[in-house]
Amino acid sequence: MISRNISGCRAPQLDRNFFLGLLNKATCLSHLTQTHAQIILNGYQNDLAAVTKLTHKFSDLKAMRHARDLFLSIPRPDLFLFNVVIRGFAANAAPFSAISLYTHLRKNTNLKPDKFTYAFAVSAASGFKDEKYGILLHAHSIVDGLGLNLYVGSIVVDFYFKLSRVELAQKVFDGLPEKDTVLWNTMISGLVRNCYYADSIRVFGDMVVGGMGFDSTTLAAVLPAVAELQELKAGMGVHCLALKAGYHSDVHVLTGLVSLYSKCKELETARLLFGHISRPDLICYNAMIAGYTCNNETESSVSHFKDLLASGEKVNSSTIVGLIPVSSPFGHLHLTGSLQTFCVKSGIVSHPSVSTAFVTVYCRLNEIESARQLFDQSKEKTLASWNAMISGYTQNGLTETAISLFREMMSEFSPNPVTVTSILSACAQLGAISLGKWVHGLIKSKNLESNIYVLTSLVDMYAKCGSIVEARKLFNSMTEKNVVTWNAMISAYGLHGDGHEALKLFTEMLHSGISPSAVTFLSVLYACSHAGLVREGEEIFDHMVHNHGFEPLPEHYACMVDILGRAGKLEKALDFIKELPVEPGPPVWGALLGACMIHKNTELARVASERLFELDPDNTGYYVLLSNVYSADRNFPKAASVRQVVKNRNLAKTPGCTLVEIGETPHVFTCGDRSHPQAKAIYRMLDKLMGKMAEAGFQTETVTALHDVEEEEKELMMKVHSEKLAIAFALIETAPGTEIRIFKNLRVCLDCHNATKFISKITERVIVVRDANRFHHFKDGVCSCGDYW
DNA sequence: TTAGGGTTAG
Numbered sequence A: 001m002i003s004r005n006i007s008g009c010r011a012p013q014l015d016r017n018f019f020l021g022l023l024n025k026a027t028c029l030s031h032l033t034q035t036h037a038q039i040i041l042n043g044y045q046n047d048l049a050a051v052t053k054l055t056h057k058f059s060d061l062k063a064m065r066h067a068r069d070l071f072l073s074i075p076r077p078d079l080f081l082f083n084v085v086i087r088g089f090a091a092n093a094a095p096f097s098a099i100s101l102y103t104h105l106r107k108n109t110n111l112k113p114d115k116f117t118y119a120f121a122v123s124a125a126s127g128f129k130d131e132k133y134g135i136l137l138h139a140h141s142i143v144d145g146l147g148l149n150l151y152v153g154s155i156v157v158d159f160y161f162k163l164s165r166v167e168l169a170q171k172v173f174d175g176l177p178e179k180d181t182v183l184w185n186t187m188i189s190g191l192v193r194n195c196y197y198a199d200s201i202r203v204f205g206d207m208v209v210g211g212m213g214f215d216s217t218t219l220a221a222v223l224p225a226v227a228e229l230q231e232l233k234a235g236m237g238v239h240c241l242a243l244k245a246g247y248h249s250d251v252h253v254l255t256g257l258v259s260l261y262s263k264c265k266e267l268e269t270a271r272l273l274f275g276h277i278s279r280p281d282l283i284c285y286n287a288m289i290a291g292y293t294c295n296n297e298t299e300s301s302v303s304h305f306k307d308l309l310a311s312g313e314k315v316n317s318s319t320i321v322g323l324i325p326v327s328s329p330f331g332h333l334h335l336t337g338s339l340q341t342f343c344v345k346s347g348i349v350s351h352p353s354v355s356t357a358f359v360t361v362y363c364r365l366n367e368i369e370s371a372r373q374l375f376d377q378s379k380e381k382t383l384a385s386w387n388a389m390i391s392g393y394t395q396n397g398l399t400e401t402a403i404s405l406f407r408e409m410m411s412e413f414s415p416n417p418v419t420v421t422s423i424l425s426a427c428a429q430l431g432a433i434s435l436g437k438w439v440h441g442l443i444k445s446k447n448l449e450s451n452i453y454v455l456t457s458l459v460d461m462y463a464k465c466g467s468i469v470e471a472r473k474l475f476n477s478m479t480e481k482n483v484v485t486w487n488a489m490i491s492a493y494g495l496h497g498d499g500h501e502a503l504k505l506f507t508e509m510l511h512s513g514i515s516p517s518a519v520t521f522l523s524v525l526y527a528c529s530h531a532g533l534v535r536e537g538e539e540i541f542d543h544m545v546h547n548h549g550f551e552p553l554p555e556h557y558a559c560m561v562d563i564l565g566r567a568g569k570l571e572k573a574l575d576f577i578k579e580l581p582v583e584p585g586p587p588v589w590g591a592l593l594g595a596c597m598i599h600k601n602t603e604l605a606r607v608a609s610e611r612l613f614e615l616d617p618d619n620t621g622y623y624v625l626l627s628n629v630y631s632a633d634r635n636f637p638k639a640a641s642v643r644q645v646v647k648n649r650n651l652a653k654t655p656g657c658t659l660v661e662i663g664e665t666p667h668v669f670t671c672g673d674r675s676h677p678q679a680k681a682i683y684r685m686l687d688k689l690m691g692k693m694a695e696a697g698f699q700t701e702t703v704t705a706l707h708d709v710e711e712e713e714k715e716l717m718m719k720v721h722s723e724k725l726a727i728a729f730a731l732i733e734t735a736p737g738t739e740i741r742i743f744k745n746l747r748v749c750l751d752c753h754n755a756t757k758f759i760s761k762i763t764e765r766v767i768v769v770r771d772a773n774r775f776h777h778f779k780d781g782v783c784s785c786g787d788y789w
Numbered sequence B: 001t002t003a004g005g006g007t008t009a010g
Helices: A016-025 A029-041 A048-060 A064-073 A079-091 A095-108 A115-125 A132-143 A150-162 A166-175 A181-193 A197-209 A216-228 A232-245 A251-263 A267-276 A282-294 A298-310 A317-323 A333-346 A352-364 A368-377 A383-395 A399-410 A417-430 A433-445 A452-464 A468-477 A483-495 A499-511 A518-531 A534-546 A554-566 A570-578 A586-598 A602-615 A620-632 A636-648 A679-695 A711-718 A722-733 A750-763
Strands: A657-662 A665-670 A740-744 A767-770 A775-779
Touching: A016 A029, A016 A048, A029 A048, A048 A064, A048 A079, A064 A079, A079 A095, A079 A115, A095 A115, A095 A132, A115 A132, A115 A150, A132 A150, A150 A166, A150 A181, A166 A181, A181 A197, A181 A216, A197 A216, A197 A232, A216 A232, A216 A251, A232 A251, A251 A267, A251 A282, A267 A282, A282 A298, A282 A317, A298 A317, A317 A333, A317 A352, A333 A352, A352 A368, A352 A383, A368 A383, A383 A399, A383 A417, A399 A417, A417 A433, A417 A452, A433 A452, A452 A468, A452 A483, A468 A483, A483 A499, A483 A518, A499 A518, A499 A534, A518 A534, A518 A554, A534 A554, A554 A570, A554 A586, A570 A586, A570 A602, A586 A602, A586 A620, A602 A620, A620 A636, A620 A750, A657 A722, A665 A722, A679 A722, A679 A750, A722 A740, A722 A750, A750 A767, A750 A775
Parallel strands: A740 A767
Antiparallel strands: A657 A665, A657 A740, A767 A775
């Protein structure tokens, strides 16, 4: 075959192998197009081997248009060429073209797809949000007898992981008769990417114990999981395996180890390992910088950052994120500001993960408006950005804003486990059970039910919304429970005043082999305090210090004061405070003040509050508590004068409000609220109730008791509290005999507590009240708390 | 076909 060059002269025909060799060497697009031209000139444009190699090269250089045109120029492409082009589309983010070509191959040719066709087509299908294409391809591969092929199987497993269909990935993995290291590695990394850390470690264990050879990829894949769970012992095991198998100098493994030891607070080891990396790349540096930051050694992280900049090495968004003091923001406001300036100047602030980290810091510093501003300004919002803002609101108590932002997010993103746990936390804070149930439905439809965070939040939400039975049912159904899961269930019983059940569960937890945390003891102690279990509380405290070697935190001391104080042992509580090895802080004195309110001890209340006003002068809660102590002692003028201090000093009070759900609609009432459309009927109902209550012997403060109180303050104190309004409204709106559930954001006052007892008797209703502290179940004029609130 | 660093949660 003779070809002509452009001038029309005969060109000497070159050997096709010469071009094939030339193609192998082509490294850039211009080089490749030149070779392409020469191939045409020499008449090899229909040579399948040359065209296939060219197509392959074009797709490697992201020139899919050239690759496609070449493919179309061949009248009868073979399977290999089809595969090359499908692979090219898959690798160049053109899933639709890849799948179309696959469909064309099936429908319009006699060619039979092989394992490569399926592997490339399935990997293309992971580019679609819709999982149906991949599932269909998987089915086709089974029909074609390739369902059990190791190569196809590995790609299918990876596909299901990319779409977060963890259970399907697991099923395919289990069904493959032959498994190699790559497949096991795919399984481990897929689980890690989907936050199934404990499972990935388990699979790694199965792999090693089962005698399957592992490589450096295996170790590098499992290390982030171990680091995330801060499983230092398991991490050291992985480190030993790396040493034994000779992977201890592998840069991926070493970086993973640096990160692991940093997260486990073993900074020295991390530093040592980092020093052993001969030429650390940017990722190693980033791991080390983040390691210093999370161990609160910001000076070292900043100096490493400066070294990087001085060396001329480019930094990236991960470097910055690792520098932002997310875990210990307080005291690092200046650093945060400087970093933000750097990021704005360099333009790196537009990177979604950077702005997300800043949003998080500002939320933790309670600078919620700055956070929102940053969030609004960020052009490219990821799911993590939304999650950071939503959880920022819930953690700052702005639950309703969190929920409305969540609704906004839903039109753009599908929620992940982080989103739903944040929203469930908002529901739990609000007592919004209808929304909580709706989120539960959403969790089922999104297949998020196997996530331990999600399930624990559901247990917490049901318990805090009053459905302890539902919470326990879920808890029992969980196959995997960690310390936080147990803590949630134990504090649920504490919240409901069931101290004995909490203690029983605590014993069960110890038997199950889960080590208790400081929070566990706090939950058990709270349960004891709410149930009046003084002896048990003292035993647990002793157990914690002597058997478990925990150094009590200020919260533990406060809890002990609470236990003694609520039980009326006020003097003993004061002695306990005096003997503390540390200076008692506001929580300890606050607990004593709370106990003084229950037992109407104004003298000791004065002592406690004097300390509190010194230690935490801007906290209005303590003024309110002291005022309530005086009110409980019917000393209204004194109560009013304490409230006046708050007003004179212009301190912000948290307004009290009560929520009640009728059907699925929440209704919120504030003190003296007349804004509700049915306000008239509500006040009529209250008048009727007050009459009946008076007949039954209920005493409320009279106007004469308030004669020394200033007019404005008097009006406020006479106003009807939101609890009573919510109960009256529920009585109007629900059928006789229906249980009433209300949620108060602050602690219920003595007057409302007594009134609710009377109302439950008069109306023959069960009334469940959740306040900032716990649940009260009122029935037949008695409260489950035994007035022990 | 698989791998290392960072941000979001109970």
